[in-house]
Amino acid sequence: xxxxxxxxxxxxxxxxxxxxxxxxxxxxxxxxxxxxxxxxxxxxxxxxxxxxxxxxxxxxxxxxxxxxxxxxxxxxxxxxxxxxxxxxxxxxxxxxxxxxxxxxxxxxxxxxxxxxxxxxxxxxxxxxxxxxxxxxxxxxxxxxxxxxxxxxxxxxxxxxxxxxxxxxxxxxxxxxxxxxxxxxxxxxxxxxxxxxxxxx
Numbered sequence: 766x767x768x769x770x771x772x773x774x775x776x777x778x779x780x781x782x783x784x785x786x787x788x789x790x791x792x793x794x795x796x797x798x799x800x801x802x803x804x805x806x807x808x809x810x811x812x813x814x815x816x817x818x819x820x821x822x823x824x825x826x827x828x829x830x831x832x833x834x835x836x837x838x839x840x841x842x843x844x845x846x847x848x849x850x851x852x853x854x855x856x857x858x859x860x861x862x863x864x865x866x867x868x869x870x871x872x873x874x875x876x877x878x879x880x881x882x883x884x885x886x887x888x889x890x891x892x893x894x895x896x897x898x899x900x901x902x903x904x905x906x907x908x909x910x911x912x913x914x915x916x917x918x919x920x921x922x923x924x925x926x927x928x929x930x931x932x933x934x935x936x937x938x939x940x941x942x943x944x945x946x947x948x949x950x951x952x953x954x955x956x957x958x959x960x961x962x963x964x965x
Contacts, residue, residue: 775810775877777801778926782918783842790816790860790867795935795951797858797869799927804906805920807879809896810927811871813952813959815938817857819866822943826866836914837866844922846903846913853900856908858917872939872950874902875958882907898960936963 781800786793794816802808817824825834825847836845837859845857845868857868874896876883883895883905896902903909917924932954937945939961952959 775801776928778928780918781924781926783840783916785924786841786858786860786917787862788860790818790869791949793858793860794869794949795933797871797924798933798951798953799929799931801877801925801927802871802874802906803878803923803925804908804912807882807906809874809877810953811873812875812956813871813873813950815870815872816860816949816951817868817870818861821947823938823941823945823947824866824868826868830866834866837868839863842917844912844915844917846908846910848910849900854903854908854910855899856903856912870899871902872899873897873952873956873958873960874905875953875956876905893957897958901960934963 794814797811797814800811802811819826826837830838833847836843840863841860843859845859846854849855857870859868861867876892876895884890887895887905895905915922933951934954935948936950937948938950952963
């Protein structure tokens, strides 16, 4: 399969509508790998994600709705943004039918659009480090709590389907202490833009 482009701005595919997310979160998550995520025109190729479902204890929705996670229980195709460890914003895409409370955490991007803005926001030049983690990519793209509950198919957020095949690998999720055995982390095999390499 063709690798994700490393040297040129990739061609943008069709815009993903909210209906794309109205499926099992474990189907949506790998299908997002290789898609392009843009926020006010800044972003890149999604190279790493994690799926979360209300039936497993690592999900924020496991114990039911709260003011913070209420958007997870709504219809699919909206952004769920929360603060991690009181420091970093993390962005998730709500999936499945209303009430299911499933979401995909966006963990890493390969920067392709708006690199100057990303470098300014992140105060660094290394392209591989700009978006190699969920907190890094939200800082690079300017995502804050203001983006929470926004639709994923309407500006400022735009998602484009992948336009070429990518080799998707799965593994266990990172930085959690519950349901650690579930292989619900997905990424581009061999990508240099991951938050952490997948085991070989």
